[in-house]
Amino acid sequence: MESSLPSPDATPLLPPPGGADLSSLMASFFNPSLPVLIVTVIVIFLTPLLIHTLIFRSRAATTLPTFLLVGPVGGGKTSLMTAFESETESGKPPPDTRTSQSPLSLECSISAAIAGTSKYRSANDPSMKSYLKFLLSDTPGHGKLRHLALSQISSPVIRGVIFVLDSSLTDIRGTAEYLYDVLLAMQKVASASGATSSQPKRLLIACNKSDVFTALPAGKIQKLLEEEITKMRVSRSKGILDVEDDGEGNEEKEWLGEGGEGPFEFKAMEEVGVEVEVKGGSVEKKDWKEKLSAFIGGCL
DSSP states (O other), rough: OOOSSOOSSSOOOOOOOTTTHHHHHHHHHHSSOHHHHHHHHHHHOOOOOOOHHHHHHHHHOOOEEEEEOOOTTOOOOOHHHHHHHHHTTTTTOOOOOOOOOSSEEEEEHHHHHHGGGGGSTTTTOOOSSSSEEEEEOOOSSSGGHHHHHHHHHOOTTTEEEEEEEETTTTTTTHHHHHHHHHHHHHHHHHHHHHHOOSSSSEEEEEEEESSSSOOOOOHHHHHHHHHHHHHHHHHHHHHHHHHHHHTOOOOOOSSSSSSSOOOOOOOGGGGTTTOOOOOOTTTTTOOHHHHHHHHHHHOO
């Protein structure tokens, strides 16, 4: 009868290499410790949030370039803005005008071919068929609320300022005072940012309601405003000097333009980094879309 006992010369059966480690790993995997379990749960829940943040962070940080509509009450800022937005986006007639008491922004778009950065592109470039989006921001024209507009001029998202006035120019003094403050604010921004002649801050004086019988041509309005600002610059400069004589002078002299002496001209603002254009038009005749598009395109 043969014995069932193994032969002394027989080689003992050993577990495969790494078998113990594999068993330990499997045991740890199916019976994790409490710290490992907590870390795993945290990773599972935080990973989707991290991926979402990385994907959408750049989109959330993107801000559309903005063009600021400023000007006295009754100039037609809201009508001009809504007419441009309606014609650009939907083709519907503009809604009724309103008296602005708080800022209002509308998203608009122009053809990329109009943009100043596209002048070096080929006409066959596919990007020329796309549209560039921007915001038109309407601001209140009332004297007590103008600080809302002036405070926004220094914002880095502002690409240009559009000063809208009534071409009848019934209140030339009040209009010139507001325009003076806007120009001075833009001059400060240009000075602080080191704007050069190749990258000026741009202002469009939009002489609206040019179809009215009492409307003045844009060239005449420009001359009247320059004359009025010349008087204001002299009077304000004298006021600063009088305050300095009393021993309460400000360190920063707010001269508009270079030097503050002699006749004022909008063209002289280029020396301080501000470029001014004067154009006439009418919301009723729907000619502002083309004129505004050209100005906005040059700023983009």
